[in-house]
Amino acid sequence: MAILEAQSLTKRFGPVHAVNGVSLTVGQGEITGLLGPNGAGKSTTLHMLLGLVTPDSGSVTMFGLDLQRHRTEVLSRVNFSASYLGLPGVLHVREVLNSFARLYALRDVRKRVDDVTELLEIGPLLKRRTGDLSSGQHTRVQLAKALLNDPELLILDEPTAALDPDAGERIRALLVTVARETGKALLITSHNMREVERMCDTIHFLSAGRVVASGSAAGLAEHFGVVDLEEVFLKVAREGVPA
Amino acid sequence: MTAIAFEPHGISARRRRVAGVVYRDLAAMRRSPIRVFEILFWPVIELVVWGYVTLFLQANKVPFVVSMLLGAVLLWQVLHRASNEVSIGFLEDVWSRNLINLHVTPVTPGEYVTGLVLFSLIKIAGGLAVMTTLAYVLYGFGLFSVGIGLVPFVAVLLVLGWALALVAISAVLRFGEGAQVIAWSLVFVFQPIAGVFYPVSVLPEVLQWIAAAVPASHVFEGMRAVLGGAPVPWDTLGLAIALDAGYVAVALWLYSATLRHARAKGRLSRFGE
Structure with a gap:
């Protein structure tokens, strides 16, 4: 069952096309990763999914409810954490x-x-x-x-960015356990490729505001003809979107 | 829906979310002695300075001057604090980069503002209690000598202060943190034209017309009338309440519009950077 469905999300900030037609689905108990170089549109996409940024076009549906019209109900069932946020x-x-x-x-x-x-x-x-x-x-x-x-959907922007390897590993294990045992859906962004490989069922690769590839870590590596996700990342970041 | 939470649109959920905002601010006040200190510091300074000015004027046989000026100081503090406390509550979320955390909760903008307003009431009540006590002890002035009219006088000023705070919050949402100076200073734009310490009649005619559209000017005129022995001017108070309603309507519209604009332009996200 789809917990989250985003359809053709688009966002421009002046001349910059931050997000350009991004669609993605997250199912119950599924761990989904959003990857991409800096400025690819990951955080803007997450912020549209959370209602912090209003898309120019496209729609966000969670639990079968439209986010714009059922904000309170939807946000009661979602939560968010980001390494860049503060607390009082x-x-x-x-x-x-x-x-x-x-x-x-x-x-x-x-x-x-x-x-x-x-x-x-x-x-x-x-x-x-x-x-x-x-x-x-x-x-x-x-x-x-x-x-x-x-939360039935947990959205995490760089969840382990500030943690040492041991603490990061424990948090990753915890998040995977939480997702598998309770059926929570997780949507994460990360620059830690090993983390994404180990955690995510599905990965969407963003570049210049577009999803340029989707699939499992192994599937993406095979698609791009490289050995692992790290090389996929470098290939996309350095060479742009393949034909 | 998880059973651990109240139904999101139910009254219990709304009450709890508003309580969450109030709880957060109360806890912050408890942990920060400076916040407690500033509730008292400026009001007491103003009271002492103006109090001795009025004693000097009284010695020079200016009638009613003690009660009028001290009444003005006390009521001005109501307006000033109502505006600043709500603005500061919001700004503290900006300063601590907590605004995004709040905006991804199910708390509605109305519930958030209600929480800030309730917390400001607690602080204003505390500050006012200290000031009225001091005014009585130091100068023998009892604010309650204004009588039953005190309640609508204070209510009009509170509501105006909250409306001004919403305008200040809207300015920060629209123009970013650089606009926070508006949060501190907006209320002072109203001080000269509201006739806080002098009758509106001393103003130039153009400013008198502007003052007529400011709810606070009717309150301070009314207060002077009552302290001079006249009955509570319910007709002008009614006008002040009607003006207040207009100010609140405009402020709510502005807040709602700037929030929509902030979401559309991605400005809300930048408060997390």
């Missing part, structure tokens, strides 16, 4: 989570905060100010925030 720096981690639990209208705030605290192993951080956290700790708190409402 003066608040303690528990206060941040308490606040977001209310913003998602959760019934039992304390229980959900305790649940995600245990899942992300952030118990020792609860009484620390978010402004005092390391970037790795901050990422884990952002992910805890993103799991508070038990």
Whole structure:
């Protein structure tokens, strides 16, 4: 069953065609990756899927509901985390989570905060100010925030960008487990090709605002005649869209 | 729909989301002594300075001057704080790069603004309580001597302040963080023409016409009338309330339009950069 369907999304910023006819589908329990060089349109695409940017044309449907017309219902069932976002720096981690639990209208705030605290192993951080956290700790708190409402679709922009290899590996394992065991759909962007290879069922390669190739990591490597996703990335980034 | 959350359009969900905004701001205030300090600092400074000015004028036999100027200082603080507190609540989300996190939650723009307004009420009530107590202790001025008219006077100023805050927020959404100076200064545009510390009649005729369209000018004129012994001018208060409704309608329209524009132009995304 499709959780997310985006059809022919287009966005221009002045003369720049940031996104040009992107269509993609994410199914239940599926982990989908959006790859592409800087400026390819990944973040703009994600932001259109979240309603932060209004597309010039095209549509976004989640859970069978049009995002523009059913914003509150749709966003209740989705969550987002990005390495570049901040949190109110003066608040303690528990206060941040308490606040977001209310913003998602959760019934039992304390229980959900305790649940995600245990899942992300952030118990020792609860009484620390978010402004005092390391970037790795901050990422884990952002992910805890993103799991508070038990989202059916989790959208992650560079989820492990600020984590050391060990923490990154643990977060990847957690995200895969969450997706496989609970049927959550994940849509992620990353510049870590190994991460994408290991996590994603389907990968969409973006270049200059267009999806230039889609498929599994192995399928894409075969399509481009290279050995792995890293080489696919380099080929697309350096040589542009193949014929 | 997950069972862990309330039905998104139900009253329980709306109440909880608004409470989330208020909770966040209350927690931030608790963690930041400077925020508590600034609730009191400027109002107290203004009260002390104007208080002694009025004592000097009173010594020179200017009638009603203590009550009129102190009443003006106290009511001006209501307008000033109503505008600034809501603007600051929004700006803190901008400064902490948290605005995107908020805009991907199911919180509606109306719920967000309601939360900011409720939080501002809490802060204003606290600040006003301290100021009225000080005014009584230091100068023997009881704000409640204004009588029942105090309630609509304060209400009109609160609503006007919130409307101005929405305009300031809209300016930041439209022009970016550089426009935050508007959040601090917009309310002061109204100070000279609202006749806060002097009657509107001393203004040039053109400004008097403009003042007639400012709800606050009717409040301060009304306050002076009441402190001078006249009854509460309910007719001009009615006009002020009608003007307030117009200001709020325009401010809400502006906020909604700039939010749509920010989404269309990708400006909302840039608040995360």
